[in-house]
Amino acid sequence: MTKYLHVTFGSKAVLQNIRNTYSNRTLLMAQDERDALRYQLIELTDHEDTVFAAPTTYTIMEEYGDTQDIRGWMHWTFITLNDMERDNFLRQWHNWTTHDVANRHGWLSTRLLKVANSHDFVFLETWQRREDYFNWTVTNQASIQNLTGNASHYNLRENNYHFVALTN
Secondary structure, three states: OOOEEEEEEEOHHHHHHHHHHOOOOOOEEEEEOOOOOOEEEEEEEOOOOOOOOOOEEEEEEEEEEOOOOOOOEEEEEEEEOOHHHHHHHHHHHHHHHHHHHOOOOOEEEEEEEEEOOOOEEEEEEEEOOHHHHHHHHHHHOOOOHHHHOOHHHHOOEEEEEEEOOOOO
């Protein structure tokens, strides 16, 4: 069965209102670590439709680890791959994920996401704590950048989010 990850962005107040309106759905709110005023709502589902008016919808291509839900600290890596380089890069990513990331201290899950009708992919890693991710990258000198060489060639971008507690 295909799974989807829907996200939308906005202020905390607007997104909390959406979450309250659709309390029958599991909508998770996270805060951008670089911009304390930027939030996102996340819905992990097996439905292609979403309640978000302006969503970014990702198809989950592969996932490893504890993937029942999304929890922990999130590291998002966005990359653009053309048709010629996609298969080789994704094969390298698969090997990197299954051998270098899996079972590292604090690692929870990794998902390969694809934006429909585009060359854009996202690697979403979840860790128990922010420190676990950064300790792993320093001690193992391993991250997706090692697979990219010149990151600008792939339009590589990264962002980090942590979940926030909400009240109804």
